[in-house]
Amino acid sequence: MNKLVQRTLAVIAASSLAFSGATAAIAAPQPAAASSISITAAKKAPAVTIEKIGTKTVKGSAKATIKPSYSKAKNVKIKSALVNVSKGKKLAAKNKKSVKLAAGTYKVTTSVKYQLKGKTSTVKKTQTLLVKKASTKKxxxxxxxxxxxxxxxxxxxxxxxxxxxxxxxxxxxxxxxxxxxxxxxxxxxxxxxxxxxxxxx
Incomplete structure (x- = not known):
């Protein structure tokens, strides 16, 4: 009889110990989840940027000289820089490194071919150019x-x-x-x- 009682008490004690351990595990604070970090990739500057063409002023019958105007990032190698110029429906210049233009309104397309990390690319931009005569009035x-x-x-x-x-x-x-x-x-x-x-x- 004493052995039976002892075994019963031992089982009860073991069950209580297991239950208290499970309760402690449930009550224990859980490690906080790692905060999600939003990483925004830095915006890359373009390899080549074609600059804006401003209005040109000439005196009398003089002409304005137009050349490709651009800026480039480091490690960029320029292969060629050319302009195509049209006045109305007429092509005034094609694939020129520079061109002289009399007073008038033109469409100028600048084309720059460049190489970066072994890859060759081309960037183009078309702009309106006004070449105006300087006033002769005193x-x-x-x-x-x-x-x-x-x-x-x-x-x-x-x-x-x-x-x-x-x-x-x-x-x-x-x-x-x-x-x-x-x-x-x-x-x-x-x-x-x-x-x-x-x-x-």
Missing amino acids: SVRMNGKTKNCPAGYPVKGNRTGSNKEWKYHLKGQRFYNITKPEECFKTAADARKAGYRASKI
Whole structure:
């Protein structure tokens, strides 16, 4: 009888120990899951970038020289850089390293062939180019109601009474900013030739 009781107590004790171990395992804090890290790949700069073509200004019958304009990344080898130019439906130049253009509006396609890590590629860009003639006018007539002269004509001509009272004002002079000119000139020499004299202040 005593042996049976002892065995029963031993089984109960073992069961209690196993149960308490399982409970502890369940209650124990679980290791936090590794935080997910979002990695954004850095945006790669292009191997070759074709630059914007700005408006060109020429004097008289002169022509503007147009060449391929571009920038490149390190380790990029340029194989060729050429331009194709058209005016309206007419092709003005084909596969040229440079071209001279008279005043007018053109379509310019720049083509750059390059090599990077043994691979040869080509990048192209078509842009509108305006070649304009520089103004030959030495003065611009104004209405005397506005203070601003057109771009390229900074000298203000102010008329009061006879032409003996006509004065011109230069930037930086006392009355320049408040003067409402009747005529604006490219240079002081042009104003003097038109009958104006220099303002003393």
